[in-house]
Amino acid sequence: MSDRTGPMGLPYRPCAGVVLINGDGLVFAGQRIDTPDAWQMPQGGIDAGETFHQAALRELVEETGVSTDKVEILAETPDWVYYDLPPHLLGKAWKGRFCGQRQKWLLLRFTGRDGDVNIATDHPEFDRWQWMRPDDLLDSIVPFKRQVYAEVLDIFRDRLA
Known part of the structure; x- marks a missing residue:
């Protein structure tokens, strides 16, 4: 784990992410x-x-309702990727304890059916979901996460549609 700090000397929150792709190489995205x-x-x-x-x-x-027996691990990012919170969220998000996130990502192939996705979980984060082309996903996320998403999707590019 890194002890790198960011703006205001705050640490980065350790985070795990999932790039879930279907048989067509499209990426799961939740609104x-x-x-x-x-x-x-x-x-x-x-x-x-x-x-x-x-x-x-x-x-x-927790976020998709997809059980682990419906995925296959294909790859992971070799290193941590980082993003900083925008100034209006710095000191507010995560109770002000972090300046952004350091993330590692897994690339997973979804082996189930769309009906196996259930975003109505105990603590829902999404109100809609869809399969997206990677470039469409980059156009649809909050701007401060765009660079890290571009980096992660580029790492996995050869396995995406």
């Missing part, structure tokens, strides 16, 4: 409940004592 028209891939914090892989698979289940 955030709290930010209309902002789409993202499943992602979330890594809990104490949890490995990156455990966190990524937990986030997959």
Whole structure:
């Protein structure tokens, strides 16, 4: 784990993300409940004592309802990727404890059917979902995450549509 700090000397929140692709190489994207028209891939914090892989698979289940027996691990990002919060969120998001996130990502192939996706989870984060082309996803996310998403999708580009 890195001890790199960012703006205001704050640390980066460790996070795991999932690039879930279907048989056509399209990427799962969910529209955030709290930010209309902002789409993202499943992602979330890594809990104490949890490995990156455990966190990524937990986030997959918590945010999409997709069980781990319906995915195949294809690849992972070799290093952490970072993003900084925009100034208006710095000191507010995550109770002001972090300046942004450092993330590792898993590329997973979805082996189930669309009916296996259920975003109406115990603590829903998305109100809609769809399969998107990677470039369309980049056009649909909040701007401050765009660079890290571009980096992650570029790492996995050879396996995407």
